[in-house]
Amino acid sequence: MTDVKRPVKLSCRNLWKVFGAGAEEFMRRSNGAASAQALSEARLIGAVRQASIDVHEGEIFIVMGLSGSGKSTLLRCLSRLIEPTYGDVNFDGRDFLKASDTELIEIRRRKMGMVFQHFALLPHLTVLENVGFPLSVQGVPKTELKKRAQAVIDLVGLKGREHHYPRELSGGQQQRVGIARSLAVEPEIWFLDEPFSALDPLIRREMQSELMRLQNVLKKTIVFITHDFDEAIKLADRIAIMKDGEIIQIGAPEELVLNPATDYVAEFTRDVNRAKVMSAQSLMRASAAGGQHAGKVDAKAKVETFAAAIVGANLPFAVTDGNGRLLGEVTPQAVIDLLAGRHVKQAQP
Amino acid sequence: MTDAVLTHSDSRMGALPGWRVAALVAGVVAVALAISWIVPGGWDYPTQAIIPFAEWISAFMQWLKATFTWLTRGLADLVNIPLQLAIGFLAKGYRIYLTEGFITLPRFSWVGVCAVAAFVGYRFGGLKLALLSGLSFLAIALFRQWDSAMLTLALILVCVPICVATGLLVGIWGYLNPKANRVLIMPALDLLQTIPTFAYLIPMLLLFGNSPVSALLATGLFATPPMVRATVLGLSKVPQDIKDFADMAGCTRRQKLWRVLVPSAKPSLMLGVNQVIMLALNMVIISSMIGAGGLGYDVLLALRALKVGQAMEAGLAIVVLAIVLDRVSQAAAQQRPEQDAMQKPWFQRHASLIAILAVLLVTTLASLGLPAFGKVPNEITFTTAPAWKAAVDWVTVNYFDVIEAVRITFLLYVLNPLRAFFEGLPWLGVVLLLAFAAWRLGGIWLAVIVALLTAFCATTGLWVQTMATLYLCGVAALIAAAIGIPIGVWASRSDRVEKVVTPFIDTLQTIPSFCFIIPVVMLFRVGDVTALIATVAFAVVPAIRYTNHGIRQVPHELIEAGTAAGCTKRQLFWRVQLPVAMPEIMLGLNQTILLSLSMIVICAMIGTRDLGQEVFKALSKADSGKGLVAGLAIAFIGIIADRLITAWVDRLKAKRGLA
Ligand SMILES: Nc1ncnc2c1ncn2[C@@H]1O[C@H](COP(=O)(O)OP(=O)(O)O)[C@@H](O)[C@H]1O
Numbered sequence A: 001m002t003d004v005k006r007p008v009k010l011s012c013r014n015l016w017k018v019f020g021a022g023a024e025e026f027m028r029r030s031n032g033a034a035s036a037q038a039l040s041e042a043r044l045i046g047a048v049r050q051a052s053i054d055v056h057e058g059e060i061f062i063v064m065g066l067s068g069s070g071k072s073t074l075l076r077c078l079s080r081l082i083e084p085t086y087g088d089v090n091f092d093g094r095d096f097l098k099a100s101d102t103e104l105i106e107i108r109r110r111k112m113g114m115v116f117q118h119f120a121l122l123p124h125l126t127v128l129e130n131v132g133f134p135l136s137v138q139g140v141p142k143t144e145l146k147k148r149a150q151a152v153i154d155l156v157g158l159k160g161r162e163h164h165y166p167r168e169l170s171g172g173q174q175q176r177v178g179i180a181r182s183l184a185v186e187p188e189i190w191f192l193d194e195p196f197s198a199l200d201p202l203i204r205r206e207m208q209s210e211l212m213r214l215q216n217v218l219k220k221t222i223v224f225i226t227h228d229f230d231e232a233i234k235l236a237d238r239i240a241i242m243k244d245g246e247i248i249q250i251g252a253p254e255e256l257v258l259n260p261a262t263d264y265v266a267e268f269t270r271d272v273n274r275a276k277v278m279s280a281q282s283l284m285r286a287s288a289a290g291g292q293h294a295g296k297v298d299a300k301a302k303v304e305t306f307a308a309a310i311v312g313a314n315l316p317f318a319v320t321d322g323n324g325r326l327l328g329e330v331t332p333q334a335v336i337d338l339l340a341g342r343h344v345k346q347a348q349p
Numbered sequence B: 001m002t003d004a005v006l007t008h009s010d011s012r013m014g015a016l017p018g019w020r021v022a023a024l025v026a027g028v029v030a031v032a033l034a035i036s037w038i039v040p041g042g043w044d045y046p047t048q049a050i051i052p053f054a055e056w057i058s059a060f061m062q063w064l065k066a067t068f069t070w071l072t073r074g075l076a077d078l079v080n081i082p083l084q085l086a087i088g089f090l091a092k093g094y095r096i097y098l099t100e101g102f103i104t105l106p107r108f109s110w111v112g113v114c115a116v117a118a119f120v121g122y123r124f125g126g127l128k129l130a131l132l133s134g135l136s137f138l139a140i141a142l143f144r145q146w147d148s149a150m151l152t153l154a155l156i157l158v159c160v161p162i163c164v165a166t167g168l169l170v171g172i173w174g175y176l177n178p179k180a181n182r183v184l185i186m187p188a189l190d191l192l193q194t195i196p197t198f199a200y201l202i203p204m205l206l207l208f209g210n211s212p213v214s215a216l217l218a219t220g221l222f223a224t225p226p227m228v229r230a231t232v233l234g235l236s237k238v239p240q241d242i243k244d245f246a247d248m249a250g251c252t253r254r255q256k257l258w259r260v261l262v263p264s265a266k267p268s269l270m271l272g273v274n275q276v277i278m279l280a281l282n283m284v285i286i287s288s289m290i291g292a293g294g295l296g297y298d299v300l301l302a303l304r305a306l307k308v309g310q311a312m313e314a315g316l317a318i319v320v321l322a323i324v325l326d327r328v329s330q331a332a333a334q335q336r337p338e339q340d341a342m343q344k345p346w347f348q349r350h351a352s353l354i355a356i357l358a359v360l361l362v363t364t365l366a367s368l369g370l371p372a373f374g375k376v377p378n379e380i381t382f383t384t385a386p387a388w389k390a391a392v393d394w395v396t397v398n399y400f401d402v403i404e405a406v407r408i409t410f411l412l413y414v415l416n417p418l419r420a421f422f423e424g425l426p427w428l429g430v431v432l433l434l435a436f437a438a439w440r441l442g443g444i445w446l447a448v449i450v451a452l453l454t455a456f457c458a459t460t461g462l463w464v465q466t467m468a469t470l471y472l473c474g475v476a477a478l479i480a481a482a483i484g485i486p487i488g489v490w491a492s493r494s495d496r497v498e499k500v501v502t503p504f505i506d507t508l509q510t511i512p513s514f515c516f517i518i519p520v521v522m523l524f525r526v527g528d529v530t531a532l533i534a535t536v537a538f539a540v541v542p543a544i545r546y547t548n549h550g551i552r553q554v555p556h557e558l559i560e561a562g563t564a565a566g567c568t569k570r571q572l573f574w575r576v577q578l579p580v581a582m583p584e585i586m587l588g589l590n591q592t593i594l595l596s597l598s599m600i601v602i603c604a605m606i607g608t609r610d611l612g613q614e615v616f617k618a619l620s621k622a623d624s625g626k627g628l629v630a631g632l633a634i635a636f637i638g639i640i641a642d643r644l645i646t647a648w649v650d651r652l653k654a655k656r657g658l659a
C-alpha cells in the first residue's frame, strides 16, 4: 500500500504541546524550537515536541511508544481535543487549527470517529442508543438512525445485543460497541487510542483480526495508538515511534526492523519475529542469469508465507512484481539465516 | 511509602521533642494572656466599642423588605401554588374557588397513600422495602399522626424538586466556571451549611411572614448545598474519555452537558438527592416554628406543655418518616434502567405511574362514600402517649434521686466550672492564640481569616455567649470523640462488631436532630446536661464511622511490613495503624464538632445560655439583625474549627507523603 503514493489526509508539521504556565509565550519566543533542557528549566512539560507526520488516505498509521511518551497528547492535538501549543495541523488540505467552533463540530460529526481505551460508553444508554448517539446529536431522524446503527452493530458482530446496557457486556463486546459507535457516522478518518490495551491477550488478538477484517471492507484512514510493538507490527502500514514526546522514526515495519534509527528502536525490534515482518523483496538478490527457480513469490509476500516451501525445495524462488515481471530471487539460505536470527543486510535489487 | 510511614510515626510533632513543644505552647499562652492584660479592653470587650452590626443588618432587612415587597410577594405567590396543591391533596383537601363559593376536592385517601408507599418501596427495593415503607405509613396512620405527617410530607415533596433543580443548576455553573466555584460558590456553601438552622428562619420570617412559604424557603436554603456539591463533584468525576467522546461526536456544548455529562454523573447526583431529602426533612421540622406546621409543630407544642407522651409519638413519627424516605431514596438512587425498556409502548413504560394514580383515584373516590377511607377511623387507632408518660413517671418516681444526683454533680463539678473558665477567657488572648495556631498550621492567610472571624464574635458584643457555645460544643465533641473513637477502633478490629454498629449508626444518622432532644428532656428536664447528652448522641456517628473506615483502609502491605519488622499487635496498632489512619480520624472529629455545633444551637429550645439562645430569642422577636449576627458568630466558630482541623490534616498527610 505504501508504494503507491496516495493523497495525504491528515498531517502535522513541527507540532508542539507544552504543558505549564506560560507555555504559549515560551514557544512563541523560541520560534518553535526548544531543547528538552530549555523546557525543563522553564518548568514546562513538553508532552509532544516537533512532531511532523503525514497520514495518507486508506493507510493504517500507528503511533507506538511507551506509556507517557505523548501518544495520546499527539492524537488529542490532531483531533483538536486540546489545542496544540505550536505548529500546524492540516486536514483534507485545510488548516485544521483555523476551523471555527461550528466548523469543528461539523467536521467531527461527519468526518471523524474515535475509539477510546476505556470504551467511553454512556452507561445510561443501550447498545443501540450508544451507537446511534453520534447520529442523534446530528439530528438524524429516528427510523434512519435505527437503520444505520443496526447496520454497524451487525458489522461488528453484536447482533442480538442491541438492547443490552454496556455493563451487561464483556470488555471485548464493549469495545465492539465503541468501534460500532465510531463507525456509525461513516467517518473518513478513524482515531483509535489504545483501543485494545484494556482487554485480555486472547480477546485482544481476536479484536486485532476483527479490525483488519473491518479495514479490508471499509478502507478508512486510520491513526492507531498502541504501546504494544507486536500489535503495531501486525496492523501497521507505517509506524511512528515516540519517545519522551518526540517522534524518533517513521517507517514501515520492515524498515524499522532493517534500519532502526536509534538503539531505542533497535531494542524494540530485536525480539520481533522477522519472518512475519520481512517480505520477499527485502531478502531478494539479483537473479543469476539462467538460474533455476523452484517457485515464484510476490515481492510483497512475507517470508513466513513461503519459508517452509523454499527450505523444502532447497532451490531459489523467483521474485515477481504485481504484474508477474521478474525482479530477482530469494535463496533458501537467506531465509534460513533470517529464521535463525542471523544478521540480515538489506540486499540491493 | 512503607518506610516513610514507619519512620515518620516516631516524629509526630515534627522535629521538636515533646517538652519543647509543651514549653512553646505554654510560652505563647503566657504571652497572649499578658498582652490581653496590658492592652486596655483586651480582656473584657468594652461595651462602648461594640460595632452595631445587628442594627445595620436590621436596617438593611427593613429596607429590603420595603423595597422588594413586590418581589417577595411574587415569589411567595409562586411557591404557594405547588405548596397549596401538595398540602391540599395530601393533608387538607384542595379548594377550588369558583365565582361564588368553592368546592373542596377531597384529599388522597390514607388507604391509597399507604398502598402507594408500599408500591413505591416494592418498585425500588423489592418486598422488604415494600413492607418497611407500607407498614411505616400504616403505623403513622394508626398512631394518629396522619394529618401532621402528611403536612410534613407535602412540604418535603414540594421542597425537594426545587432544591434539586436549583442545586443542579448552581452545581453546573460551578463546574463550568471553576473560578466562580472557588471564590464564590464553595465559600457560600460553607457559610450556608454552618449557619445554624434557626438563623435562616429569621430573615424568612421577616420577608415572607409566618407561613409555610417561609418555612419552605428556609428549608430550601438549608437543603440545597449538598446538591450543589454533589453536582460539581459528579460532573468533575465523569471520566475524561467520556468528555472527549462527547466532543468527538460533535456535540454542541448544550448537548454535551445534558446528554452526556449529567446522565453519566447520575449516581453522584442521586446521592445528592438523598442528602437533600434528609436535610429537608430535618429543616422542615425546625421550620415548624415559623409556620410550617406538621409533625415538628406537634413536637414543639408538646414539649412546651411538657406532654411527654405526645412529644414522643410525634417524634417517633418523624423518625419513621425519615427512615422510609432515606431507604426509598437510596434504593431509587441505585435503580438502573430496565433492559428493553425503550421497546415497550408508553403505557407499559409508565405502568407504575399509572398504577399509582389509579390506586389514589379509586381509594379517594371510595372515601367519598366510605368515611373510613377518608379519615383514619378512631376505632382502629391507638395512642401510646399514656404508656410513655407512665414509663417516664415510673422512672422519675423510682430513680429521681439517682438521676438528679448524677445531673447535679455533673453540673456542679464539671460543667459549671468549665463554663466559668471559658466565659472568663480574654477575647484578645483567644484571638491571638487562634491566629497563632492558624499561622503554624496553614500560613499567614489562614491566620488573618481566623483572627478576623474570632474578632467578629467579640466586637459584636457576643463574646460571653460565644465562649458559652464553645464550651458546650467543645465538651460535647470531646465526649462524643471519647465514646466514638474507641467504638470505631473496636469495630475496625472485628467484623462482627462492625456488623452490629453499622445499622445502628446508619439509623442514628437518619434521625432529624430535633428528635434527639425529646427522650432526654423527659429524664433530665431542661438545661445544659440535657443539651449535652442529646448533642453527644447526635454527634457521635462520624467519630465512629471515620475511625472504623480510616483504620480499615490502612494498606495491607503496611501491616505486613510492620509484622515482618517484628511489631507486636499492640505496637502495630499504636505505631502503624493509628498514625496512618490519623488524618481520616481527624476528619471524623471535624464532622463531630460541626454536628455538635448545629445540635447545641437547636438545644436553645431547652434553655441553654449561649449564642443559640440569642438566635432563639431573636426569632421570637423577629429581630433579624440580632439573629443573623449571632447566627454568623456560630457559623464562624464552625468555620474556624473546620479550617484549623483541615489544615492540620493536610499537614499530617503531607508529612506522611499521603497527600
Ligand atoms: N493536562 C496535562 N497537564 C500536564 N501534563 C500532562 C497533561 N496531559 C499529559 N501530560 C503529560 O504529558 C506526557 C504524555 O502524556 P500522554 O500523551 O498521556 O502519554 P501516553 O498516551 O503516551 O501514555 C506525560 O508525561 C503526562 O504526564
Ligand SMILES: [Mg+2]
Binding pocket: A071, A072, A073, A194
Ligand atoms: Mg495514552
